[in-house]
Amino acid sequence: MIVGAAVGLGINYITKKNADGRSIIEDLTDNAPEWLDKVKQLADSTLEKVGKTAEDFKTNF
Structure with a gap:
């Protein structure tokens, strides 16, 4: 029951419109x-950095 309430509150929070009329989910998408x-x-x-480091390692050893 607690998990369900937390999910419900979370969904309500991310879909609630803020002052500019947009929700968090709209901004994310x-x-x-x-x-x-x-x-x-x-x-x-x-x-690229990993490849360069690997090449440098091969060259030095």
Whole structure:
């Protein structure tokens, strides 16, 4: 029962309209593509750094 109440309150909170007439869930869905692009760029950058570090390690040993 407690978990159900917590879920209900959480859903109510994220779908409740704020002062500008938008809910948290609307803001999240609008910004999701932008955040996904940033995550992809970060992942690519990290993979490049790991690859470079691995190549440096191979060269030195």
